[in-house]
Amino acid sequence: MVEKKIKLMQGNEACVEAAITAGMKFYAGYPITPSTEIAELSAEKLPKVGGRFIQMEDEIASISAIIGASIAGVKSMTATSGPGFSLKQEGIGYAVITETPCVIVNVQRGGPSTGLPTAPGQGDIMQARWGTHGDHSIIALYPWSVKEIYDITIKAFNLSEKYRTPVILLLDEVIGHMRESIELPEADEIEIYNRKRPSCLPEDYKPYRVKEGDLVPEMAGFGEGYRFHVTGLVHGETGFPTSNSKIAEELVRRLVGKIEDNKDDIVETDEYLLDDADIAIVAFGSTARAAKSAVDTLREEGLKVGLFRPITIWPLADKQLVDLSKKVNRLVVVEMNVGQYYLEVDRVAGKYTKVDKYGRVSGELITPQEIVDFIKEV
Amino acid sequence: MPSQLVNEYFRTENLPHIWCPGCGNGIVTRAIVKAIDNLGLNKDEICVVSGIGCSSRASGYLDFNTIHTTHGRALAFATGIKLAKPNLEVIVITGDGDASAIGGNHLIHAARRNIDITTIVFNNNTYGMTGGQYSPTTPTGDKGTTAPFGNIDMNFDLCELAKAAGATYVSRSTIFTANMLIKQVENGIKNKGFSFIEALTICPTYYGRKNRKGESVDMMVYLKENAINIAAYDKLPDEQREGKFIIGEIYQSSRPEYTEEYQKIIDSFSKGV
Numbered sequence: 122m123v124e125k126k127i128k129l130m131q132g133n134e135a136c137v138e139a140a141i142t143a144g145m146k147f148y149a150g151y152p153i154t155p156s157t158e159i160a161e162l163s164a165e166k167l168p169k170v171g172g173r174f175i176q177m178e179d180e181i182a183s184i185s186a187i188i189g190a191s192i193a194g195v196k197s198m199t200a201t202s203g204p205g206f207s208l209k210q211e212g213i214g215y216a217v218i219t220e221t222p223c224v225i226v227n228v229q230r231g232g233p234s235t236g237l238p239t240a241p242g243q244g245d246i247m248q249a250r251w252g253t254h255g256d257h258s259i260i261a262l263y264p265w266s267v268k269e270i271y272d273i274t275i276k277a278f279n280l281s282e283k284y285r286t287p288v289i290l291l292l293d294e295v296i297g298h299m300r301e302s303i304e305l306p307e308a309d310e311i312e313i314y315n316r317k318r319p320s321c322l323p324e325d326y327k328p329y330r331v332k333e334g335d336l337v338p339e340m341a342g343f344g345e346g347y348r349f350h351v352t353g354l355v356h357g358e359t360g361f362p363t364s365n366s367k368i369a370e371e372l373v374r375r376l377v378g379k380i381e382d383n384k385d386d387i388v389e390t391d392e393y394l395l396d397d398a399d400i401a402i403v404a405f406g407s408t409a410r411a412a413k414s415a416v417d418t419l420r421e422e423g424l425k426v427g428l429f430r431p432i433t434i435w436p437l438a439d440k441q442l443v444d445l446s447k448k449v450n451r452l453v454v455v456e457m458n459v460g461q462y463y464l465e466v467d468r469v470a471g472k473y474t475k476v477d478k479y480g481r482v483s484g485e486l487i488t489p490q491e492i493v494d495f496i497k498e499v
Numbered sequence: 500m501p502s503q504l505v506n507e508y509f510r511t512e513n514l515p516h517i518w519c520p521g522c523g524n525g526i527v528t529r530a531i532v533k534a535i536d537n538l539g540l541n542k543d544e545i546c547v548v549s550g551i552g553c554s555s556r557a558s559g560y561l562d563f564n565t566i567h568t569t570h571g572r573a574l575a576f577a578t579g580i581k582l583a584k585p586n587l588e589v590i591v592i593t594g595d596g597d598a599s600a601i602g603g604n605h606l607i608h609a610a611r612r613n614i615d616i617t618t619i620v621f622n623n624n625t626y627g628m629t630g631g632q633y634s635p636t637t638p639t640g641d642k643g644t645t646a647p648f649g650n651i652d653m654n655f656d657l658c659e660l661a662k663a664a665g666a667t668y669v670s671r672s673t674i675f676t677a678n679m680l681i682k683q684v685e686n687g688i689k690n691k692g693f694s695f696i697e698a699l700t701i702c703p704t705y706y707g708r709k710n711r712k713g714e715s716v717d718m719m720v721y722l723k724e725n726a727i728n729i730a731a732y733d734k735l736p737d738e739q740r741e742g743k744f745i746i747g748e749i750y751q752s753s754r755p756e757y758t759e760e761y762q763k764i765i766d767s768f769s770k771g772v
Contacts, residue, residue: 147583169768173582173761178608182575185568185605189548189579192566193587197579215569343564343580344587346543350510350559352567361513361559362567 126305132297133158133200135267136226136290137166138305139274140198143313145224146172147197149186151179151205154238155294156228159200180205184212184225191221192351194342196278200226204235206245206252213287214253215353217376220285220329220337222316224277227289228297229406231484240484241294241407243457247464249289250435256373258380260387261289261435263405267301273432279314280387284379285337291434293457295407295486316340323347330358336379380436388438391430394420398427400496401445403454403466405431408487412455415492426496434462439469446470453477455492508532508542510562517556519627521715523674523700527621528557530677530698531590534684546587548577550597552628553702554621557592571602574609577616585758588688591618595636596626599655603635610664613692614757619684620657620695623702631705642709661695662750668694669750673722674701676746683748692756699726699744 130138136159140148148163150156164174173190177183180201187197201209206227216223231237232244245252249261260280264273274290281288319326319339328349329338338358341347354362355369363369380387393413395401400419404412409430419426429445429452431438446452452474454463463478470476479495481487505511509532518524535545545563549555551570558565564587568576573591581589598606598620609616625643626632633643633650636657640649662669668690672680680698687694701707701718712718729747732740 147579149579168761168764171765171769173765175578175582177575177578178604181572182578182605182608185572185575186579186582189566189568189576190583191579193546193580193583195583197583211569211572342584343546343566344544344584348543348562348564350565350567352559353569354567361510 127302128305129300129302130267131158131300132267132270132292133228134162135271135303136200136274136292137162139271140224140278141166141170141172142311143275143278144196144315145198145278146170146195147187147190148172148174148199149177149183149190149197150199151177151183151201153202153205155230155297156200156202156226159226159228180208181211184209187223188212188216188219188221191223192219192343194345196222196282198224198226200228202228202230203232203242203245206248210252214255214257216287217253217257217259218353219351220340220376221287222281222285223287224274224281225287225289227291229291229293231482237484239294241457241486242482242484243293243406243408244461244482245291246434246456246458246461249291256377258377259289259435260284260286260380260433261291262432263291263434264432265296265406265409265430267296267299268303269432270296271303271305275311275313276389279312282314282316283336284383285316285340286380291406293406319347327358328360329356331375336383384436384440387433387436388441389432390438390441391432393428393430395427395429395445397425398449399425400451400453401427401429401449402492402496403429403431403452403462404456405434405462408455408457411487411489412492414489415496418489418493419496424496437465437469442466442470443473446473449474451475451477453479453496455479455487457481457487504529504532504536508535508562509560513560516560518553519704521701521703522553523623524554524557524621526674526677527554527619527680527698527700528560530680531592531619531684532561533681534688537681537685538688540588540688544586544588546580546589547592548573548580548589549592550594550602552594552597552626553623554592554594555597571597571600572605573597574602574605574616574618578609578612578614581614581616582758582761585762589616590688591616593618593620595620595622595624595657596634599635599657599660606661607664610661610666610693610695612757613665613667613754615691615693617684617687617690617694618696620697621700622657622697623700623706625702625706627702627705631702631709637706643706644709657697658695658745658749665693666695666750667692667752667754670695670748671697671699671744671746673699673726673746675719675723676726679746686748690751692754
């Protein structure tokens with residue numbers, strides 16, 4: 122029998138371990154609580170695997186550097202928290218329009234602004250979706266345990282490579298700093314996806330042409346003989362800027378469509394005791410842990426309650442939410458904000474069932490008892 | 500018919516360029532390409548990174564690995580590219596506003612790291628792309644559309660800034676002294692470290708018109724008459740320095756280069772310690 126690798130690990134540490142397993146070879150970051158361990162561990166581990174770490178002068182420089190590194194052909198990541206996430210938005214938009222794979226970790230804390238630096242929050246749900254300007258779609262994932270941080274970090278890299286898009290990995294202060302024993306998968310149990318590279322001759326390469334049957338254009342790296350151009354301006358297949366209205370319309374719709382039209386592949390959700398449930402709690406990240414405990418308590422009291430947990434926050438799990446809303450009498454969205462994900466749940470499920478929200482923005486965790494009380498009282 | 504240099508190094512399908520008649524950016528871009536040609540570098544190993552502004556549109560015309568980034572961030576992108584692939588010859592094309600206002604922080608830190616990137620600032624003393632607002636290099640008292648009563652800011656000496664921040668090659672030339680500029684770009688590329696080259700260019704359309712500097716040729720004559728080589732400048736009495744500016748190789752030094760230092764860390768682990 123193969124001995125499994127069991128390790129006691131912090132959430133932020135699991136993120137770095139998984140990123141390296143996924144092939145991360147470049148990290149650029151700027152210190153910010155509660156994400157700093159991700160930078161510290163990347164600094165320690167990357168040179169040992171031939172990768173490179175750099176502490177940049179600010180958050181904007183960090184995301185710019187990882188986009189540059191990714192275009193040079195190297196899998197890249199940065200990590201931050203609320204105030205830094207605001208600064209990353211410029212680069213996220215650039216990565217969207219240039220279709221540059223990269224992973225941006227946001228270990229959420231209380232906001233707005235400097236807010237509550239050492240306390241958890243979930244107030245960046247909508248910023249993850251709409252933080253950068255202009256029409257776009259985005260992938261944002263949110264695990265709830267150390268083990269799942271490991272798995273979902275790998276998934277974040279895989280999706281970024283497959284769809285050539287920035288992927289936002291949402292954590293929060295609690296799961297980022299929490300320690301749990303996790304069983305690390307064997308190398309042959311892990312699926313790693315690498316961006317599709319061009320096989321054509323350099324003179325035939327069109328950096329933004331999507332081949333028949335492909336999801337995204339093939340991606341060459343700088344220095345590989347293809348000598349292509351990258352710009353944040355609207356561009357056609359050649360990569361050069363244009364203000365042609367037809368090309369602009371097609372580009373933005375393709376960028377949105379490659380994500381929104383592939384939800385079956387991208388969206389991952391989890392559920393707990395939903396089969397016979399009358400009431401479903403909707404929660405993610407550390408709040409979902411409290412919600413699961415609340416489900417157990419309410420079940421003991423005879424209430425048929427279950428938990429629906431979106432792991433993919435964006436694109437929205439609308440199909441799953443609609444299906445769920447047709448089965449239950451009530452959805453209760455619990456999140457550490459004043460009701461962000463709730464807006465989306467109510468939008469898609471509100472016409473089929475009652476949708477309530479329960480939130481907290483004090484920097485304290487939502488306790489299972491609070492959820493129990495809310496569900497019983499309201 | 501395009502010259503041999505244009506055919507070899509420009510993406511001729513993207514020409515003509517967007518620059519105004521009389522703009523100096525073409526002379527600076529040619530100087531960069533001529534320097535690359537003189538050095539006999541492999542086009543596949545050259546990466547040109549630019550920011551946002553008139554000058555930064557040059558990257559799209561050049562037949563290398565090219566990237567037109569966000570405003571002010573060219574050096575941050577370039578740092579990621581250089582560190583990811585240290586074998587690439589990374590050249591940054593930027594403007595005065597791009598490099599020293601919105602990108603000022605990235606400039607001083609790239610210089611401090613002494614990362615092997617050659618930066619060429621096309622300094623036209625204004626924000627041309629947006630129509631002639633004053634920039635950090637608009638001389639005090641001069642006008643811009645956002646300084647209708649004259650600019651009250653002190654203007655930057657970009658070379659002094661780069662030198663103080665740690666650049667190991669610092670030079671300045673003008674579009675009039677184009678051959679000097681070519682040589683400086685060559686030497687900047689050859690320098691193993693952060694090289695900073697300020698190319699004084701002209702914007703007759705906005706800065707020139709707003710400040711009654713005449714036409715393109717008049718502005719070039721101004722550059723010719725007021726640029727003084729560093730050796731001559733040092734000998735000038737103070738009263739004759741008024742209104743003049745230094746050109747030439749202003750500063751050179753030698754210290755460890757960033758990607759080489761990082762490589763030593765990587766190597767220390769791969770030697771089976």
